[in-house]
Amino acid sequence: MEQTMLASFTVAHRTMQMDRIPVPQPAPGELLVQIKHVGVCGSDLGSFCYTTERIHSHAGGRRILGHEAAGYVVAIGEGVAGYELGDKVALEPSAGCGKCEFCNRGLYNLCKGIRFFAASGQRDGVLREYVAHPANLCFKLPDNMTTLQGALVEPLAVALHGTELGGAALGMDAVVFGAGCIGLMTLLALKARGVSRVAVCDVVDIRLEKAKELGADLVINSRNESALEAVKAWTNGRLADLVIDCTGNPIALGQTVALTMPAGTIVMIGNPSGPMPEAFDLREFNNKELTLKGVFRYRNKYPIAIQAIASGSIPVEKVADAIYPFEKTQQAFDDSIDRKDQICKAVIEL
Numbered sequence: 001m002e003q004t005m006l007a008s009f010t011v012a013h014r015t016m017q018m019d020r021i022p023v024p025q026p027a028p029g030e031l032l033v034q035i036k037h038v039g040v041c042g043s044d045l046g047s048f049c050y051t052t053e054r055i056h057s058h059a060g061g062r063r064i065l066g067h068e069a070a071g072y073v074v075a076i077g078e079g080v081a082g083y084e085l086g087d088k089v090a091l092e093p094s095a096g097c098g099k100c101e102f103c104n105r106g107l108y109n110l111c112k113g114i115r116f117f118a119a120s121g122q123r124d125g126v127l128r129e130y131v132a133h134p135a136n137l138c139f140k141l142p143d144n145m146t147t148l149q150g151a152l153v154e155p156l157a158v159a160l161h162g163t164e165l166g167g168a169a170l171g172m173d174a175v176v177f178g179a180g181c182i183g184l185m186t187l188l189a190l191k192a193r194g195v196s197r198v199a200v201c202d203v204v205d206i207r208l209e210k211a212k213e214l215g216a217d218l219v220i221n222s223r224n225e226s227a228l229e230a231v232k233a234w235t236n237g238r239l240a241d242l243v244i245d246c247t248g249n250p251i252a253l254g255q256t257v258a259l260t261m262p263a264g265t266i267v268m269i270g271n272p273s274g275p276m277p278e279a280f281d282l283r284e285f286n287n288k289e290l291t292l293k294g295v296f297r298y299r300n301k302y303p304i305a306i307q308a309i310a311s312g313s314i315p316v317e318k319v320a321d322a323i324y325p326f327e328k329t330q331q332a333f334d335d336s337i338d339r340k341d342q343i344c345k346a347v348i349e350l
């Protein structure tokens with residue numbers, strides 16, 4: 001095997017550089033995975049846009065981004081059983097400490113000692129040819145699944161977690177704010193969980209068209225029409241059982257209370273970009289006995305996400321609409337930022 005590998009480093013504000021670094025060795029309990037696909041996520045784009053000063057303040061003055069990955073097992077660390085060379089795997093990014101109260105309760109996504117790919121000060125990301133990773137976080141993909149689908153298990157896990165916390169169930173009407181990767185995954189997860197009808201609201205037409213193609217029953221461009229009026233008409237005044245924000249935008253978040261029916265639930269997947277917006281009416285929230293659920297990534301969702309994709313019930317690959325070779329990673333990031341009206345989800349192929 002080669003001694004060195006290519007890695008994509010973010011070295012300054014919106015600037016990437018390829019460099020060769022040593023291939024890691026799998027420690028006991030780890031697998032070495034040759035990475036084949038990496039999804040470009042909003043949080044990667046956020047880190048890519050940090051000021052040069054902030055990027056330089058990281059150890060080594062540069063960072064490897066990326067946390068949505070799948071590939072093939074190429075070396076097996078000591079003490080690992082149940083894997084063979086050539087196994088196709090998706091990598092779950094979060095390793096909890098395994099010792100704290102939250103890890104012990106199975107809530108490892110809430111562990112304070114968590115080590116997540118490309119999270120500041122935790123560990124390097126996956127935009128590199130090889131990654132050594134704990135075997136228990138490498139989930140085997142069945143033959144009928146591709147590594148592209150494997151990389152998209154990560155954002156689907158977010159959606160499966162958010163919809164589970166929201167109690168998504170058969171017979172409900174749900175509204176999703178945001179038709180980016182996470183909003184579209186949430187739409188797919190809601191449908192797979194048997195939610196009867198899903199309305200998707202965004203401000204970009206091409207993203208709403210994608211939502212329609214993926215099974216949205218109603219799409220609302222809230223730049224041109226009132227989401228509240230549209231949902232009232234759609235539900236005969238009943239409003240939605242479940243409203244999920246996948247934007248983090250205060251204008252969207254502010255509308256959620258009005259759209260939710262009494263005893264309904266609001267789920268906040270989008271990372272709010274500021275304080276609770278004034279339009280989020282706490283009195284109305286109280287009078288309707290609403291529930292608000294926060295979502296921090298996911299836990300224990302890789303196995304069900306893989307099953308749902310392999311069985312065909314969640315076609316995640318339809319969300320990826322722009323594939324770039326590894327050497328064009330910089331362009332994939334630039335396009336994801338500058339061409340939001342044309343690209344929804346970029347994926348890097350190694």
Ligand SMILES: NC(=O)c1ccc[n+]([C@@H]2O[C@H](COP(=O)([O-])OP(=O)(O)OC[C@H]3O[C@@H](n4cnc5c(N)ncnc54)[C@H](O)[C@@H]3O)[C@@H](O)[C@H]2O)c1
Pocket residue numbers: 041042043158177178179180181182183201202203204207222246247248249251252268269270271272295296297298344
């Ligand atoms: N909670 C978690 O663990 C978790 C995990 C992953 C992502 N996220 C967050 O989820 C959010 C979505 O991620 P993404 O990758 O899909 O981002 P994205 O930028 O691709 O998508 C966001 C979408 O929201 C739309 N939007 C913005 N303002 C709007 C408004 N006022 N009304 C309707 N639509 C509006 C945009 O047009 C865009 O299509 C981000 O805030 C991200 O940080 C949270």
Ligand SMILES: [Zn+2]
Pocket residue numbers: 041042043067068154155
């Ligand atoms: Zn992600």
Ligand SMILES: [Zn+2]
Pocket residue numbers: 096097098099100101102103104108111112113114
């Ligand atoms: Zn822990």
